[in-house]
Amino acid sequence: MHARLCASFLLVTLAQVALASLRQLWVPDAAAIEAAAQGFSLAPTPEQTEGPYYPVADDWHNNDLTYIQGQPYKTAGPYLHIDSRLLYPDGSPVSGAVVQIWQCDSNGVYNHPAYQAAYPDKVLNPYFQYFGEAETDENGAFYFLTVPPISYAGRPVHVHVRVFVQGATMLTTQMYFPGDALLSADPFYLAAPDDQKDQLLVTPGATDAEDVHVSQVLVINFSSV
Ligand SMILES: [Fe+2]
Numbered sequence: 492m493h494a495r496l497c498a499s500f501l502l503v504t505l506a507q508v509a510l511a512s513l514r515q516l517w518v519p520d521a522a523a524i525e526a527a528a529q530g531f532s533l534a535p536t537p538e539q540t541e542g543p544y545y546p547v548a549d550d551w552h553n554n555d556l557t558y559i560q561g562q563p564y565k566t567a568g569p570y571l572h573i574d575s576r577l578l579y580p581d582g583s584p585v586s587g588a589v590v591q592i593w594q595c596d597s598n599g600v601y602n603h604p605a606y607q608a609a610y611p612d613k614v615l616n617p618y619f620q621y622f623g624e625a626e627t628d629e630n631g632a633f634y635f636l637t638v639p640p641i642s643y644a645g646r647p648v649h650v651h652v653r654v655f656v657q658g659a660t661m662l663t664t665q666m667y668f669p670g671d672a673l674l675s676a677d678p679f680y681l682a683a684p685d686d687q688k689d690q691l692l693v694t695p696g697a698t699d700a701e702d703v704h705v706s707q708v709l710v711i712n713f714s715s716v
Pocket residue numbers: 542594595649651
């Protein structure tokens with residue numbers, strides 16, 4: 492028991508040291524200072540499981556999942572445009588963060604060795620990238636162009652997200668879509684605090700004849716000031 496307490500204390504201490512280091516690396520800008528002065532306090536986006544298909548990838552390429560460099564064709568639409576922002580709890584933008592997304596394609600197929608082993612009859616789309624990464628700009632904004640995923644294995648439609656700040660994982664979550672009837676029976680979504688479930692939902696934007704546009708504000712559990 493004593494050893495367990497010591498181990499817990501060590502983990503907490505290491506986490507505090509890591510967070511302190513990150514604070515030193517990030518210099519708050521004027522907007523952050525003003526937001527903090529106004530007393531903003533946003534609840535962090537709830538964590539969600541990364542699931543079994545976190546990509547095995549040395550190169551996450553870019554934020555356009557609809558086209559693979561070197562291929563003669565782009566994957567077919569309709570497309571999903573994800574326009575989002577990453578914020579600190581005080582409302583200030585997280586700039587220079589790396590945001591990764593990964594998802595199934597429009598046939599419910601994941602690009603992962605475990606998936607291909609379990610479902611050898613499922614065919615990968617050679618023109619879809621399945622995962623990608625973007626860097627947040629000075630406003631904390633990031634953008635992905637992809638295709639709408641579909642439900643698989645009874646799960647609600649979702650896009651997996653992971654956020655890195657200064658190389659450290661700061662958030663692993665999933666984007667869900669409002670109105671999805673499967674949300675009410677999904678153990679992962681239901682595990683989020685009731686007053687924070689809405690933070691896991693994208694906000695629908697303009698939908699034209701071809702594409703779907705959504706946005707979402709992600710908040711990392713880390714104070715910037
Ligand atoms: Fe998934």
